[in-house]
Every structure is written in C-alpha cells, then in structure tokens.
Amino acid sequence: MLSTGNMQQVVKHSMAYGYIISQPFSFYVDSYPMLQNEVFQNAEMIVAYGEHNEAVRVLQDKLNFLSYYDKELDGEFGIFTEFALKKFQIEHNLSITGKADEETINTLVNDERRKYLDPLKDIDRTYYLGEQGEGIKVIQKALYYFGYYKGEIDGIFGPNTNKALMYYQQDNGLEVKQEINQQTVQTLQTESETVDNAIQPAQTEAANQEKKDVPAKSEEKVQVPTKDVAQTFNTSELIKSAKTHIGTSYVWGGTSPSGFDCSGYIQYVFRQFDVSLPRTVSDIWNMTKQVDQPSIGDFVFFETYKRGPSHMGIYLGNKQFIHVGVSTGVAISNLDSSYWSQRYLGAKRVVIQK
Template sequence: MLQTGNVQQVVKHSMAYGFLLSQPFSFYVDAYPVLQNEVLSQAQNLKYGQHNESVIVLQYKLSQLNYFKQPVDGEFGIRTEYALKSFQKDHHLTVNGVANQKTITTLMKIERKKYLQPLKSIKNDYVPGEQGEDITKIQKALQYFGYYKGELDGIYGPLTDKAIINFQEDHGLEVKKSINEKTVNEIYEAEPTEPVKTVEAPTSNTEQKEAEPKPVKKQTTSYSVSSVITTAKSLIGTPYVWGGESPGGFDCSGFIQYVYQSQGIKLGRTVSDIWNATKPVSNLSVGDFVFYQTYKAGPSHMGIYLGNNQFIHAGESNGVEISDMGISYWKERYIGAKRVAQ
C-alpha cells in the first residue's frame, strides 16, 4: 500500500496535482497507477452489486491487463465479476469473484511487473536527445509512479528529462541530465512494499458475511469547538489537492482530519469513515459536520458548520473556503449533520 507521505511526495510531480475534479469519476482512470493503488487499497471485499470509485479502479486495472473488455463505469456487474474470476483463475487464486486482500495484492503485483519489469533489460546509459525502445521502457516506468505525463514516444526529450530530474530529486539521487544504471535500478525498486490492508473474503457465504467490514468505532473525546473553528478559518485559501492532508493542499476529508488532529482528535481519513464514526444530530450547532452527496451515492463531501447557514470546507474549485448552505447546489445535496461524541 502506498503510504500517505509517499503520495504527498510524488503527487507534486504527478498528473493528479491540481487536477480539477469537476468530473470526479474520470480522475480515477486518469490517475497514475500507484495513486490508483491508494484508492483500491482502501476497498474491502469489492463484489457484485457495488458501485463506487474503487470499482472504477478495479475495472481499469483489469482492462489494462486485458481481462475487462467493457467501458469502465464503476458498476460491479456480471462482466466485472467474470473478468475478476478469469484473473483469479489465471493467477491461482480462489475463484470467487470477490476482490479481497489476496486478489488486490496480486493485481497490483502483476500491474507493477507490466510497467517495471522491462527495465531489467536496460544495459546502456542515455542522455537527452537519444531515442529508442529503452527510453519507452523508462517513460512507462516513470508513468507508473506519476512522473512522466507525455506520450510514450521513446524520445529522451524535455518531458522525459523533467521526469527523470523530478524522480532523482525525490529519491535523494544526484541530479544528472542522464539515465544510468543506478537511476534505472532506483526506479525499479521504488515500488512501495507495505501490504494492502483489506479484509479477505472467505469462500463460503456464511464466513463471507461474518468477514464484512465492521463499523468504525465511535469516537468519544473532548475538544474546544472555538479552537476547531479558529484553526479551520486560518487555512482559508489553501488549495485543493486530491489526497492532500496538509497546509500544502487538502481534499475535503483531509482538511477535516488535519483540523481535528490539531486538537488531538483522531478521525478517519475518508468522508465515509467520518460519517460512520460520528453521531447524527437533528439541530445544527457550530462545529458540527455537514455532509453532502455529490458525485456518488452516500456521503462524498463534508465541511464544518460555522453558524448562520455557513460551513467551511475544502472545495474543488477554490480550496478551503466558506460556503452558504442555502444556495441551490448545496441545499439539493445535503444529507445530514453529525458530530464527534464528547
């Protein structure tokens, strides 16, 4: 699983940095493979009937490996199940059509091999201006980690040069306008190795039902609402960055998590995690969480209520900002309020 720190390190040079999520579902296909892994690693037992961003990533990865032949739509239907079972069969996994821990780990491993294994055949050093099959292999490997964003053309031009330099800088290598054996080996070995923490689905229906993810434990603690609001407002203007959870850039749940961590309160990382770990309220109070259904069913965006029908949140267009709950966009998508138990 890709660590959050690694995401933040790589994302500044990636296709995801500054990506405007006006069409959120398309992002999961356009994101580079390692960042897709971060999305998929949060999934638990993806299976028939589900519809979410993790299924989008699953379908896309299966299509890249020539198992899924249909349009990527995020619907885990019969064709997705068939593709997954075919993958499981070919790689000696339990053929149950459920994307459990072992299946997800194997899928990532096979995809990694597709992008990075060709590097092992590279024996020569290269400098800007050269071209050939080896350059294409390097471009493809750098694309895997989000550094290379151009066409795989086999030309060591400005885009390839920039990707190499960014990789060297991020991995503590001597920055050189060339590709040598050491750089190639570093790219090959840069694959994160921490195992994906998902729940493996058993083969029997009874065991599978018992293995369903348990609800997040409810958070019980005390904190200062005024301090929360002060901290939140101090971050107004911070840009929106998908996966961001620091003052360098936030996504909506990363912003909430950061604000509450500053008060010693540990929350889940996703909107769904926070929704599941907090208690519903009927009457809004300052400091409550307000939840919205935006690009998918269920809670997918959130903010902190400030009073006077306003809330503060990390918006996709303007970053951390204060918005009016009464405008039609938010009013139509509002699904409820919750708060941290004290």
C-alpha cells in the same frame, strides 16, 4: 482515503501535480497506477457484484491493463466485470469468488506492478536527451507508475520525459542530469522492490504483531519533543467537534467541511482548538509522541499501501476511532476489525514543547 502525505511522496514534483490537485476524485482514479492502489488499500470493503463506485472503476482499469477486461470503464460491477475477475482468479489459483477481496487485490496490484517495472532489469546502457528507443519507453512507464510522467508512452527522450526524470532524480537525492543513467535505473528498481514488499498481505499472526511493535524507520526524520506538558485543548470537546463532521465526503486534497482527505480532516479538527499540525500523515507521525496504549484524543496510525504510516484517525475509546475513508467519508471504525487490526502501527499523542 488518499493521504496528502502519500500523494506528495509520489508526485510532489510531478509536472501534473499542480493540475491534478485541483481536479475531482474521478481524475485521480484515472491517474497514476501507484496512486490508484490507495483506493483499494483504504476502501475497507470487498468490491463485489452490484456496486457502482470509484473502486470498481479502478478494478476495471487494472483488469483492462492486464488484458482481462475490454469493456467500458464505467464503475459498474456487472456481469462483464465479474467474469473478468473470475478469469483472473482462475489463472492465479485464487478462490473463485468473483469478488475483489484482499487476496485478489494484492495479486492484481502485484501483477500490474511487474508489468510496468520488471522490464527495468533489461536496461543496460545510458540514454541521452533526444534519443529514441524501447528502453526509453520502459523508463516512461516506470515514471508514470510512480507519478512523475504524464504523457504518451512514445519512447522519445524529449522535454516531457526529461522534466519527469529530473524531478524523480531530485526527489531521490540523485544527481540531476539530462540522461537516463544506471544510477537512476537502479533507484527505480529498488523503489519497485520496496513497493512490491509493501503491498504483500500479512502472512502470519506473528508477522502482524511484529508490524505493530516495530514502526517503520524510513519515515522518521523529525525529532519528537523530549519534554511535554499537559494538552491545552479539551479532549471531550475536541471529540464532540470531530463527530460533527461524520458523513462528510472524502475529497482528495480536502481540508474543509466541504470535503476532507485523511490528514486534512485531522489538521482541521485540531486547528479549531489552536493546535497546529503538519499537513501529512508521515509528518504528524514524526512530530508526535509514542504511547503504549491510546487514550481518547490520541492518534492511531496504520500502514496501508506502502511501508510506514499512511493513514490515521483520532481514538475515541472502546477500540473505536474516527477517520476519513475513500468509500465512507468521515466515519467511525473499530481497531479490532479484520481490516484495521492487521494494518495497525501504533498510537501517538500530541505534546506541547516547552
């Protein structure tokens, strides 16, 4: 899934946002690297030989960028993709499986991030509108990575670069100026370090438990209601309604039975029972009430490709929840699976404020 919350966080003011939101998922797969990672982080599968899907296409694109794969980006996991992946695994001292398992994906995403963002460390001057240079190329690549710049990496500080830069400055609380200054560069570097930490695989069982017990604080901006009353919707009917959509395809930005994304599905199901929810995962997290253990109809939240809640589902009981995945569409998954258990943040409940 690509939660619209994640999308808006990354490209909410991108000059391309209005265009790409109306495009098919294939456009998104070819889009900004940080957004491509969402395919991997939420695929809930190991990409392997013989598969043909968008996750394979993203894999090929990243291997191509890192100079391991030079064939067509066709989404077909054939002999050339397997060879490129094994070469990558050999050079990074990984298990040589020829499969895009979690360890391989995290290493791949880290390598790509470093190639895009490490050169930021070498920028030691201010660039002004109209200038050209290698430093401007570095900034263009960083803005592209985070979803703000869509254009040729030409090293020219022209209108396109300026527009992307100004939107980035605005989104990050910086003074909006027609210059690439050290404050902007340092913010990009800090953000790149945050992304690097967020995509690291879990190291120990203790670390996983800590992640479960301590939800991310950076997302918490909306006050949770202090007083609540009984839910006004029928939980069993809500679950029954939610299950009628099993098999519905994932559609980026989708909010209807013709296709859902993660938060679009949640919002649609609850709207049928006159419960109004925000449009993004992070906002739903912020306006709901923490519970120690989920009950049927509660929300379960997960941390996927970045820090904080970025995926969610509706709890069904018996460790099961219903949600929307990129590869599965609307489907039922288990909280105890190896994939979801290490990403689980906690459960929250819709409350009605008096």
